[in-house]
Amino acid sequence: MNPVDFSRLRDPSPTPASELCDCGGSALMLMTMGGFARNPIFCLICEGEVEPTHLGLTQLEVDAVANWRTAYGAVDALELDSRAYEVWAQSELTRVDSPINQEAFELVRILERRRPTYFNFWQGDEVYERCPVGGEPLTAVDGNPGRTVCQRHRIVVLGSRPLRDDLRTRARPVVPHNATDGPRIVACCVRCIVVNDGYLYEERITFWQTNDMDVAQRRALRDAREYADNIGGVALAFTQCYGMDELPDEDAIEVFSLIRQSDLPPHEYIDRYFSTGTEFTQRDNWDA
Ligand SMILES: [Zn+2]
């Protein structure tokens, strides 16, 4: 019997050791990284590339992985290209029954003969609160707080939690005390903080047509991250939500913005100006 040929899953130059899984994590994550990954098998925990020879794949299985990577990666790359095919590609990537997604689910079943496997479902800038296939609640990944999974459909997506380690520990949505005790909430305004040029702190307050403060804060943080990406800044993992009891008539209008220069590092800045301990707020436990 011929040895298994893994060449279709290999880059011309070998993957640097620093990008290989080094955690011994057992679960796998299938993704094509915008079409750039020759080997689409990654570790769910450390997100390093998993050496395919370690999985004991047969030649048929290696070919199935490589065939899917070629097709899905091509569509993934077209989406990134942001030109004529972008809308079509987004539709193929988000449609559960598109051939590239159906083949991904089939590939998950194949890889699960070796290890637990999840398919990194495309999400663009969407934040999925529930499984995009069946609507199930998503569960956190032990050891990788940036990701959530649907156990039933074997899907993994980026969670809505903040990702930067140094900020994650301070993430805490703060809700004005009177907002939940007062009149019925019909909409929310959320304050976020974006840091640009080192220590230039910009506050953004956006308006959201939802009466769910948690939803409002997640959407606002996503919006702040998009804004931060555009200006080369970073959105701090911090939100303050105000529940409104009457409505203007447009969604997602920015209702407040202020830039303040400061030498303080992020944690101290938040403590100094936003969370001094004397605010009339309730806290919940994103960090718990
Ligand atoms: Zn790993």
Ligand SMILES: [Zn+2]
């Ligand atoms: Zn599901």
